[in-house]
Amino acid sequence: MFLLKRRSMFVKIILLFLIVLLLSTLSHFLVVQKVQRKLLRDQARSIARQIILTRQWIAGLGGVWSKDGYNKEMGFLTTYLADKSEDRKDTIFYLHNPALATREISALADLKFGYTFRVVSDMARELSNTPDPFEERAIQEIKGGQLAFVDGVEEGMYRYTEPLFVKQGCLKCHGDLEKDVKEPMKSILINKYGTKAFGYKIGDVRGIISIKIPQTDWMTMVTSVLSYWNLLILVASLLIFILFSKYLIVNPIRNLTDAAVQLSQGKIDLDLGLDLDRDAKSKDEIVQLAIAFERLRTSIRILLTKFAKTKRK
Numbered sequence: 001m002f003l004l005k006r007r008s009m010f011v012k013i014i015l016l017f018l019i020v021l022l023l024s025t026l027s028h029f030l031v032v033q034k035v036q037r038k039l040l041r042d043q044a045r046s047i048a049r050q051i052i053l054t055r056q057w058i059a060g061l062g063g064v065w066s067k068d069g070y071n072k073e074m075g076f077l078t079t080y081l082a083d084k085s086e087d088r089k090d091t092i093f094y095l096h097n098p099a100l101a102t103r104e105i106s107a108l109a110d111l112k113f114g115y116t117f118r119v120v121s122d123m124a125r126e127l128s129n130t131p132d133p134f135e136e137r138a139i140q141e142i143k144g145g146q147l148a149f150v151d152g153v154e155e156g157m158y159r160y161t162e163p164l165f166v167k168q169g170c171l172k173c174h175g176d177l178e179k180d181v182k183e184p185m186k187s188i189l190i191n192k193y194g195t196k197a198f199g200y201k202i203g204d205v206r207g208i209i210s211i212k213i214p215q216t217d218w219m220t221m222v223t224s225v226l227s228y229w230n231l232l233i234l235v236a237s238l239l240i241f242i243l244f245s246k247y248l249i250v251n252p253i254r255n256l257t258d259a260a261v262q263l264s265q266g267k268i269d270l271d272l273g274l275d276l277d278r279d280a281k282s283k284d285e286i287v288q289l290a291i292a293f294e295r296l297r298t299s300i301r302i303l304l305t306k307f308a309k310t311k312r313k
């Protein structure tokens with residue numbers, strides 16, 4: 001503050017402009033950040049909707065069958081030989097349960113595509129469906145607080161998770177072993193995974209769907225929303241600010257200061273360029289100051305004339 005006191009009015013005003021500019025940039029930045037989060041959340045949510053619908057459709061059908069082939073890396077739940085006659089031995093069907101189908105679809109989505117997703121559970125039958133630390137926390141939070149979603153940012157990735165609830169169609173593979181799970185599915189599942197992940201009831205959280213979307217860094221984000229127009233508007237507002245403060249504030253004060261200096265040196269006949277009739281009504285404090293100064297000057301002149309007259313006598 002002390003350093004500022006010695007600067008000219010013009011410097012102070014420009015500094016004020018810069019401070020206001022900085023604060024408004026900061027506020028804009030916060031808005032952009034919030035908008036970005038909302039866009040990411042909306043995007044993730046609609047991806048989740050689509051996957052949940054697809055899974056529900058598959059679960060409703062009891063899984064989908066592929067004929068004569070399956071993805072070697074992903075495997076299959078069980079097989080079915082359609083025609084046992086000698087010449088048709090090769091017609092084999094492979095069962096894809098919802099989680100397997102989800103894994104197969106998610107292998108197609110990658111970051112180049114814009115996102116990745118997977119389904120994980122705290123009670124995972126399949127090793128690759130084990131949650132990472134973020135997903136583990138999300139499962140706890142979703143179960144503990146009955147949350148509709150949990151999201152966050154980790155290592156430049158926007159992460160979104162949503163619960164997968166057990167519906168009627170899920171019971172034939174995840175329900176009560178005695179009541180809901182029937183043969184031959186029962187033996188198929190137990191042979192492959194043991195008695196893991198049974199005993200769920202409708203409405204239980206079976207796991208979560210976990211979506212990752214790369215989050216653009218703030219520099220890219222800011223430059224992507226800025227255009228030459230913003231630069232033009234910035235230059236124009238700086239120009240308006242400079243002209244405004246120069247012609248309406250700084251120059252009138254400078255003129256008054258000059259006048260005061262001249263008056264102090266005895267130069268009484270100076271013209272402030274005022275039109276008293278018109279300017280008296282002005283609400284501008286500087287004009288009012290100039291009028292007061294003008295009156296002061298007139299009073300001094302009257303005094304000086306009287307003084308000269310008495311001297312002559």
Ligand code: HEC
Nearest residue numbers: 059062063097099100121123124125126129170173206207
């Ligand atoms: C046809 C049987 C079947 C049906 C129906 C089924 N699942 Fe599964 N589910 C499985 C099998 C088998 C796995 C083992 C993991 C894998 O294949 O990826 C699994 C795995 C999962 C997983 C991943 C965690 C893990 O154990 O590896 C979740 C979550 C899941 N299922 C939820 C559901 C939900 C929710 C439904 C109903 C919408 C459902 N499943 C319907 C058979 C089924």
